[in-house]
Amino acid sequence: MCVKLNDGLEQNFIFINLHKLVLPSLAVRVDKHYGAKKLKERVLGIVVPLEEQKANKASINTLVNLVKSDMENVNALILSKAGSHVELIPEIARHLISSGGKRLRPMLTIAAAQMCGYHGDGHVKLAASVEFMHTATLLHDDVVDESDMRRGKLAARMLWGNQASVLVGDYLLGQAFKMMVEVGSLKALDILSTASTVIAEGEVLQLAAAKNMNTTEDEYLAVIRAKTAALFSAAAEVGPVIAGSCDEDQKAFHSYGTNLGLAFQMIDDALDYGGNANDLGKDVGDDFREGKVTLPVILAYRRGNDEERAFWKRTLEEGAIKEGDFEKAITLMKSYEAISDTLDRARHYGAIARDALAPFPDSLHKKALLEAIDFCIARAH
Amino acid sequence: MCVKLNDGLEQNFIFINLHKLVLPSLAVRVDKHYGAKKLKERVLGIVVPLEEQKANKASINTLVNLVKSDMENVNALILSKAGSHVELIPEIARHLISSGGKRLRPMLTIAAAQMCGYHGDGHVKLAASVEFMHTATLLHDDVVDESDMRRGKLAARMLWGNQASVLVGDYLLGQAFKMMVEVGSLKALDILSTASTVIAEGEVLQLAAAKNMNTTEDEYLAVIRAKTAALFSAAAEVGPVIAGSCDEDQKAFHSYGTNLGLAFQMIDDALDYGGNANDLGKDVGDDFREGKVTLPVILAYRRGNDEERAFWKRTLEEGAIKEGDFEKAITLMKSYEAISDTLDRARHYGAIARDALAPFPDSLHKKALLEAIDFCIARAH
Numbered sequence: 001m002c003v004k005l006n007d008g009l010e011q012n013f014i015f016i017n018l019h020k021l022v023l024p025s026l027a028v029r030v031d032k033h034y035g036a037k038k039l040k041e042r043v044l045g046i047v048v049p050l051e052e053q054k055a056n057k058a059s060i061n062t063l064v065n066l067v068k069s070d071m072e073n074v075n076a077l078i079l080s081k082a083g084s085h086v087e088l089i090p091e092i093a094r095h096l097i098s099s100g101g102k103r104l105r106p107m108l109t110i111a112a113a114q115m116c117g118y119h120g121d122g123h124v125k126l127a128a129s130v131e132f133m134h135t136a137t138l139l140h141d142d143v144v145d146e147s148d149m150r151r152g153k154l155a156a157r158m159l160w161g162n163q164a165s166v167l168v169g170d171y172l173l174g175q176a177f178k179m180m181v182e183v184g185s186l187k188a189l190d191i192l193s194t195a196s197t198v199i200a201e202g203e204v205l206q207l208a209a210a211k212n213m214n215t216t217e218d219e220y221l222a223v224i225r226a227k228t229a230a231l232f233s234a235a236a237e238v239g240p241v242i243a244g245s246c247d248e249d250q251k252a253f254h255s256y257g258t259n260l261g262l263a264f265q266m267i268d269d270a271l272d273y274g275g276n277a278n279d280l281g282k283d284v285g286d287d288f289r290e291g292k293v294t295l296p297v298i299l300a301y302r303r304g305n306d307e308e309r310a311f312w313k314r315t316l317e318e319g320a321i322k323e324g325d326f327e328k329a330i331t332l333m334k335s336y337e338a339i340s341d342t343l344d345r346a347r348h349y350g351a352i353a354r355d356a357l358a359p360f361p362d363s364l365h366k367k368a369l370l371e372a373i374d375f376c377i378a379r380a381h
Numbered sequence: 382m383c384v385k386l387n388d389g390l391e392q393n394f395i396f397i398n399l400h401k402l403v404l405p406s407l408a409v410r411v412d413k414h415y416g417a418k419k420l421k422e423r424v425l426g427i428v429v430p431l432e433e434q435k436a437n438k439a440s441i442n443t444l445v446n447l448v449k450s451d452m453e454n455v456n457a458l459i460l461s462k463a464g465s466h467v468e469l470i471p472e473i474a475r476h477l478i479s480s481g482g483k484r485l486r487p488m489l490t491i492a493a494a495q496m497c498g499y500h501g502d503g504h505v506k507l508a509a510s511v512e513f514m515h516t517a518t519l520l521h522d523d524v525v526d527e528s529d530m531r532r533g534k535l536a537a538r539m540l541w542g543n544q545a546s547v548l549v550g551d552y553l554l555g556q557a558f559k560m561m562v563e564v565g566s567l568k569a570l571d572i573l574s575t576a577s578t579v580i581a582e583g584e585v586l587q588l589a590a591a592k593n594m595n596t597t598e599d600e601y602l603a604v605i606r607a608k609t610a611a612l613f614s615a616a617a618e619v620g621p622v623i624a625g626s627c628d629e630d631q632k633a634f635h636s637y638g639t640n641l642g643l644a645f646q647m648i649d650d651a652l653d654y655g656g657n658a659n660d661l662g663k664d665v666g667d668d669f670r671e672g673k674v675t676l677p678v679i680l681a682y683r684r685g686n687d688e689e690r691a692f693w694k695r696t697l698e699e700g701a702i703k704e705g706d707f708e709k710a711i712t713l714m715k716s717y718e719a720i721s722d723t724l725d726r727a728r729h730y731g732a733i734a735r736d737a738l739a740p741f742p743d744s745l746h747k748k749a750l751l752e753a754i755d756f757c758i759a760r761a762h
Contacts, residue, residue, distance in 0.1 A: 086582045088589060140551060143524075144544040163525040166547055167584045170521060170554075174578030177558055181570045189562045189570065197555030201467045203548045208469060 058378035060102070063368035067110040070124055074106050077128040081175045092156050092168045096135050104264075104372070105235040106131045112239025112253050115365035122183040122242045129192060130235040132176035137199055137231075139169035144203065145290050188238040195234035202226025211291040211317045213309070217298050224265040225258070232261030252356050259353035260373055266346035267380045269294035273330055274339045274380070285326045291316045295345065299338035300329075308332055343380050350377050439759035441483070444749035448491040451505055455487050458509040462556045473537050473549045477516050485645075485753070486616040487512045493620025493634050496746035503564040503623045510573060511616045513557035518580055518612075520550035525584065526671050569619040576615035583607025592672040592698045594690070598679050605646040606639070613642030633737050640734035641754055647727035648761045650675035654711055655720050655761070666707045672697045676726065680719035681710075689713055724761050731758050 064071075082093035106127035113123035141147070142155040143162045149155055157165040173196070180189050206223045209215045236257030240249045272287040273296050287294055293316060301312045314320050315329065333339050350373045360366050445452075463474030487508035494504035522528070523536040524543045530536055538546040554577070561570050587604045590596040617638030621630045653668040654677050668675050674697060682693045695701050696710065714720050731754045741747050 084582055084585075086585050086589070088585050089582065140547050144547055162543070163588055164585065166521050166525055167581050167588065171578055171581035171585065173551075173554065174574060174581055177574035178571070178578060181567060181574050184567055186562060186565055186567075190559070193555060193558035193562050197552055197559060200548050200552035200555055201465055201470065204465075204467045204469050204545065204552065207544055207548065208467070 058371065058374035060104075060372055060375040062364070063107055063111060063372050063375075066114070066364060066368050067107050070110045070114070070127070071103065071107060073121070073124045074103070074110065074127045074131070077124060077179075078131055081128060081132070081179065082172070084171065088160065088164055089168055089171055092139075092160055092164055093135070093172060095153075095156055095159065096138065096150075101134075103131060104376075105134055105231060108232065108235045108257060108260075108369075108372075109239050111365055111369055112236045113243055114239075115360070115363065115369070116240040116243035116245045116249060118239065118243035120242070122185065122188075123239060125179045125183050126188060126192070126238050126242065127235075129176040129179045130231065130238075132172040132179070133192070133196060133199075134231060136169040136172040136176070137203075137227075139165045139172070141203070144207065145286075147286065147290070149286070183242065185238075185242050187241050191234045191237055191241065195230045198226045198230040202228075202230065206292070209293055211319070212293060213297075213301055213313055213317055215293040215298060217295065220293070220295055220298055221262070224262060224269075228265040229258045229261030232264065233257035236260075248359075252359060255356035256353045256369065259349040259356065260376060262349040263346040263353065263373065264376045266295055266342055266349070267377055270296055270339050270342040270346070270380050272296075273333055288315070288326050288329055289321065291319055295342045296333050296338045297329075299341055300333045300336050303336040303338070304332065343377070346377055346380070350374070439752065439755035441485075441753055441756040443745070444488055444492060444753050444756075447495070447745060447749050448488050451491045451495070451508070452484065452488060454502070454505045455484070455491065455508045455512070458505060458560075459512055462509060462513070462560065463553070465552065469541065469545055470549055470552055473520075473541055473545055474516070474553060476534075476537055476540065477519065477531075482515075484512060485757075486515050486612060489613065489616045489638060489641075489750075489753075490620050492746055492750055493617045494624055495620075496741070496744065496750070497621040497624035497626045497630060499620065499624035501623070503566065503569075504620060506560045506564050507569060507573070507619050507623065508616075510557040510560045511612065511619075513553045513560070514573070514577060514580075515612060517550040517553040517557070518584075518608075520546045520553070522584065525588065526667075528667065528671070530667070564623065566619075566623050568622045572615045572618055572622065576611045579607045579611040583609075583611065587673075590674055592700070593674060594678075594682055594694055594698055596674040596679060598676065601674070601676055601679055602643070605643060605650075609646040609649075610639045610642030613645065614638035617641075629740075633740060636737035637734045637750065640730040640737065641757065643730040644727040644734065644754065645757045647676055647723055647730070648758055651677055651720050651723040651727070651761050653677075654714055669696070669707050669710055670702065672700055676723045677714050677719045678710075680722055681714045681717050684717040684719070685713065724758070727758055727761070731755070 078097055079094070082097060083090045109127040109130050110123055113126075138150060139156055142150055142157050143165050147155050148158055155165075156168070160168075177189075177193070180192055183189075202223055202225070205219075206227055209219055209223055233254050234257070236253040237250055240253050269287065272284060272294070274284075287297075297312065297316065301309055304312070311325075311328065311332070315325050330339075353373050354370055357366055357369060459478055460475070463478060464471045490508040490511050491504055494507075519531060520537055523531055523538050524546050528536050529539055536546075537549070541549075558570075558574070561573055583604055583606070586600075587608055590600055590604060614635050615638070617634040618631055621634050650668065653665060653675070655665075668678075678693065678697065682690055685693070692706075692709065692713070696706050711720075734754050735751055738747055738750060
């Protein structure tokens with residue numbers, strides 16, 4: 001059936017009578033997503049969005065098509081600004097740039113600027129800056145995490161060494177700032193430079209939390225809010241900023257970006273234990289091997305018994321990983337619903353991101369940005 | 382005797398009759414420094430500045446005293462902006478900040494702004510930004526060079542690991558940009574963000590030149606122009622920029638900073654082979670052990686015979702360093718005057734820096750900035 005939600009968007013749902021539901025937790029979950037108050041009559045049945053069953057149908061195509069023309073300019077700018085007379089720089093930069101991330105962050109900048117009626121080319125430069133900031137972070141992250149792979153390809157540090165990864169990261173960060181300066185919006189500069197310090201803080205925080213099973217969910221949230229959500233947030237917010245939108249609109253995009261980023265990272269962390277490596281282009285189990293204490297781990301550890309906690313301490317804190325440990329980790333997570341609850345938490349932030357854009361009138365851009373939330377979450381199904 | 386040079390500054394000289402000079406090269410050298418054309422009559426004797434003999438008398442005190450009050454604000458700002466709720470960040474930042482660099486770069490910003498009549502507090506923020514950019518570079522350099530020591534103390538990476546050094550460097554760079562944005566001068570932002578990309582390019586270039594004895598003096602110059610002179614130049618140039626000085630004055634400070642930076646780095650590179658480790662707070666021989674192809678090496682290699690070139694290739698390219706090799710390196714350099722000629726090259730750039738400020742009327746600030754050149758060069762005596 002097709003239901004019109006109160007934000008005016010049509011969505012496909014399947015209708016299930018309440019008595020057919022075996023698990024009461026599902027009723028609670030649905031309530032959490034759409035709010036019981038939205039149902040006008042007392043519930044005889046509940047509405048379960050198809051996303052729950054067929055989330056892999058969510059697509060980012062609307063967004064991709066909307067920003068296509070501007071993104072071509074972004075990509076051309078990225079290639080040109082990754083150039084340098086110093087040979088090694090374009091070589092490494094192009095390795096990363098061609099390794100096919102989805103460019104979600106710069107797409108947010110373009111879509112947000114377009115949605116707020118921006119005319120000019122500043123959003124293209126800011127979008128390229130955002131992608132460079134992201135690429136620089138990836139280069140430095142690989143060095144910090146001692147990663148071998150990145151998006152299914154050998155990490156740059158494996159090909160050119162840690163040294164070049166650090167320095168080319170610095171170069172791209174410098175180029176990012178230069179492009180922002182060209183745009184000339186001090187507010188956008190403030191937002192993006194603040195994001196760059198917050199990201200670095202988040203990475204340091206993550207370093208401190210690594211291999212520490214006492215990390216709480218709150219501490220985890222603080223890490224991903226800084227290391228991931230800050231850039232999503234800045235990417236989205238600079239759109240209305242250069243469009244000269246009112247403070248309220250800027251704040252709405254800030255909130256949209258932040259919460260989309262939180263959801264995105266949680267899904268990423270869940271994928272590392274249950275996703276399909278081919279989809280992510282990233283080896284499953286990287287976080288496990290690197291001793292990263294992510295949400296699925298935190299939930300499984302806290303819900304586990306003494307023997308299980310000893311397992312997590314041995315593998316993640318001490319790094320004493322044996323054959324079969326990763327499989328055991330996934331089994332433990334499943335038995336405590338640690339992965340599915342991580343996805344639930346992600347949906348919660350997705351819902352906040354959705355509501356952040358609720359005040360805006362319906363438009364293709366709004367639809368695309370809302371679909372991007374579903375797409376991020378659907379990756380884990 | 383006291384001679385008034387044509388830039389109006391009084392300087393102490395000793396007068397030597399030409400016939401007393403044994404080495405004709407010294408006459409050339411003097412000519413190179415002060416220009417024979419400046420002597421109104423045909424030379425019967427030449428003027429040799431005391432710097433040649435007693436260069437260790439050169440002092441940076443005039444500069445230090447002039448900028449003292451503003452530098453107290455810079456230092457307070459540095460300490461406050463190195464703070465973070467993420468514990469590790471202020472810990473590492475303070476380790477570096479307290480390790481007692483001379484803060485030459487931020488002093489240039491303060492002195493240049495003051496000399497150009499700037500009123501406000503923007504120069505304090507820009508000076509702190511410059512020092513943060515420098516500190517971030519040091520942190521990343523230590524990781525890239527795998528250095529154990531920095532200014533006579535254990536390098537941050539030895540205490541907290543490469544990971545933290547990379548990330549705290551990123552954090553400080555972010556804070557630097559935030560402070561620049563607060564000042565609000567797009568021109569200053571452009572200059573400093575351009576410097577940050579050029580510095581990274583220089584470091585990558587240096588990486589490519591490392592362990593490569595075919596590096597030419599020109600390539601060496603390109604490296605130090607980027608990795609060192611670019612920040613000196615930006616530090617000096619943003620002073621007149623925020624003071625609203627004319628283009629010509631901005632260019633003068635740009636040239637002063639660039640050439641001072643070149644001289645500074647050449648002296649640093651000479652010190653690594655002949656300086657006093659206590660003075661520099663840096664172990665002599667670091668560059669040799671790291672296979673860095675600096676100017677003293679380039680000169681000694683190019684002037685050497687086949688056997689000597691084989692020595693340089695074995696030690697610097699292959700890193701096969703035996704007991705006594707460092708001493709042999711210094712002996713070879715001395716026999717080819719590689720170190721003294723490196724100092725000569727440094728003096729050449731020092732002279733250009735001096736002339737860059739020649740158009741400005743005499744002032745205590747001008748005197749202090751000129752003395753800073755002598756001070757940088759005198760370190761190697």
